[in-house]
Amino acid sequence: MTEVTTTALWDGLQTLFAGRSFTDLTHAFHPGQPHFPAFPDEIREPVFDLEKGDGFTAHRYSIIGQWGTHVDPPSHFISGGRTLDQIPVEEMVLPLVVLDITERVNANADATAQMEDVQAWEHRNGAIPPGAFVALRTGWSDRWPDAAAMANRDDHGVSHTPGWSQEVLSFLIEERSVTAVGHEQTDTDPGLATSRQDFTLETYVLAQNRWQIELMANLDGLPEAGAALIASWPKPLRGSGFPARVFAIH
Numbered sequence: 727m728t729e730v731t732t733t734a735l736w737d738g739l740q741t742l743f744a745g746r747s748f749t750d751l752t753h754a755f756h757p758g759q760p761h762f763p764a765f766p767d768e769i770r771e772p773v774f775d776l777e778k779g780d781g782f783t784a785h786r787y788s789i790i791g792q793w794g795t796h797v798d799p800p801s802h803f804i805s806g807g808r809t810l811d812q813i814p815v816e817e818m819v820l821p822l823v824v825l826d827i828t829e830r831v832n833a834n835a836d837a838t839a840q841m842e843d844v845q846a847w848e849h850r851n852g853a854i855p856p857g858a859f860v861a862l863r864t865g866w867s868d869r870w871p872d873a874a875a876m877a878n879r880d881d882h883g884v885s886h887t888p889g890w891s892q893e894v895l896s897f898l899i900e901e902r903s904v905t906a907v908g909h910e911q912t913d914t915d916p917g918l919a920t921s922r923q924d925f926t927l928e929t930y931v932l933a934q935n936r937w938q939i940e941l942m943a944n945l946d947g948l949p950e951a952g953a954a955l956i957a958s959w960p961k962p963l964r965g966s967g968f969p970a971r972v973f974a975i976h
């Protein structure tokens with residue numbers, strides 16, 4: 727019975743996947759890439775190397791958990807919050823909502839998501855579904871992997887990058903019960919805030935027992951509604967963050 731059921735499920739998925747597009751939303755990480763200034767760079771070294779005559783190649787990676795396209799669980803900012811191993815796999819396959827503020831970001835790098843963006847999305851598509859993953863499309867990932875362009879600092883060292891807003895995040899979480907959010911830039915909070923070491927918005931998201939994906943890629947190729955997001959990551963016991971592999975089916 728189990729074998730028949732499993733086969734039927736796969737056959738059904740094959741039908742659903744026929745003609746669909748798969749878009750990788752993940753940057754390939756590497757030493758020297760853009761990252762939060764307080765974090766160390768990646769160190770990668772071959773422990774065994776085929777090019778040196780070994781029977782196989784194996785690398786040792788030394789990275790901070792929040793490296794490249796990565797997942798932040800609640801425990802990243804919240805004492806006692808869920809760790810990576812405590813997030814169930816059911817939360818890793820979600821309906822995808824894309825909020826696009828690229829046009830405003832092109833005119834003003836400090837632009838943030840506003841309720842007007844959400845209202846316009848819902849006018850076109852209906853209410854944001856419960857359990858959704860909401861991604862903020864800003865076009866910022868086009869700057870990857872130029873660290874200076876990603877940080878976009880002025881002569882006074884202030885970073886000018888887009889971000890979320892409290893009113894939008896509060897609405898998404900408290901009124902629409904979304905499961906997670908994501909964005910292309912390094913932080914949830916806009917650069918004007920992070921330059922003051924203000925991470926209020928990231929703290930809020932994680933305090934609501936939600937998780938997020940930072941430094942997403944290729945959001946420009948996605949429909950604003952109707953796609954599915956799949957996010958996966960390793961399962962370190964009590965892990966507070968890790969590089970993630972994220973993709974969309976649309």
